[in-house]
Amino acid sequence: MSARITRGDLRRMAARTFLLQATFNYERQQGLGWAWAMQPALDRLYADPGERRERLAEHTAYFNTQPTLASLALGAAAGLEERRAAGEGPDAAGASRVRSVLGSALAALGDRFFWFTLRPFAACLGVLLALSGSWVGAPALLLCYNVAHLGVRWRGVGWGYRAGPEVMSGVVRRRFERLTAALGVLGAALVGVTTAFLLAPGGDPRPLVFQVGLAAGLGLGLVAAQRPRPSPTEWALGVGALCLAATWLR
């Protein structure tokens, strides 16, 4: 009878996903981190050192996805490896295809949820609290993001292992999409509240120069957001240089 992956192996894999991007590079992206996280499963499944090394080397190939949801792909791939070790699963090319498809599907979902929605939402919440001069903005930012981020990262390997390559199909996918849409609406409201707080913190309206500056910045930013270049940082540097020049030449 072939070996099976244990809970302890899944926990070790989950712990190693925290270093998924430690060796991130342009050639294989997360490939090396993926192999490192997969190692506890391969150690369990392949007693023969030659075969184990061959499998481990296969896993160092190119892989890239949104790093939080990579846990799900890792668990699903470990399940496939278990079947492969038992002589039932796909061959090397098939496993690689599944990995690639999972990576793309999870990236599409994860980028939208974690990068484009949850991260800006957490940042906006932190900024709103910090604007009142309180230190609680930073803990709020960390808490808001990490409840989902660390939760999925730690438990995702187990979910992926149990659900297999269909981990993001059906109910889970729809839940993620609904959550992304709801956070988008809440985020728009949060930006509105932050803008109002900047205009009149504590009900005390700011000077006209500040209000006009904020409106001008918003307008400029909305125009700038339609184009990838110049980046927001380059715009901010330009605005800073312009303000310095204006006060120096006055």
Place this chain on the structure above:
Amino acid sequence: MLGTLLLGGVAALDAAPVAQTLLSQPLVTATLLGALWGDWRVALEIGVVLQILAASTLPVGARTPEDYAAGGVVGAGLGLALAARQPFAMARESAVLVGVLAGLVAATLGVPLLKWQRRRNEGLARWCEAEVRAGREGALGEAHGAAVALAFAVGVGYCAVCLGLGLWALDPLVTRHSLRLSRAWALAQPLWLGLGLAQLLSAFVQRRLARAAVFGAALIGAWIALMVGTP
């Protein structure tokens, strides 16, 4: 200052190599530095502006985004160090402006350094695969250890260079031209905040009219609540 530099290393690790918990975000590092230097006001003013600009800078795909982990530590660290040497409020505002600008410059100049690290990691990955095939499975762990150590060292070193250069070059400027710099801060702060808020709004609204309406309603509602709620 040693604590500031170590935080630069920790932020460099959190930004991409380890965990990505957002500990490296400018608001978080500025808050920690505010506690370290005992000056919340300056730290939060710098942290808020850098955070709102960093919020829309995303590490999607293979893109190398601006290094706001280093930018946040350098900006807040430099602003706090300069403000600590100035006794007057106006000079402290000029330290905040210089801190934000230094943070933006450090974030932009940090990109080639990140690219260099990623290219170094390409060699590490090739070496690692060859070692694994040759029978040394421990090479994977060694490669990860080396990459983490390199990222930490680069983070600490880059912050040290930026802070050293910044203090040497900008301290006399803040001392001599605090009036002009504080005026520039009064102009730049709302523009930067507006620019950052617009990026966030664009990320949430995504050209959907209903969400734009939610923004407008929240803005008006919160403004009325703030104005009416105050006696």
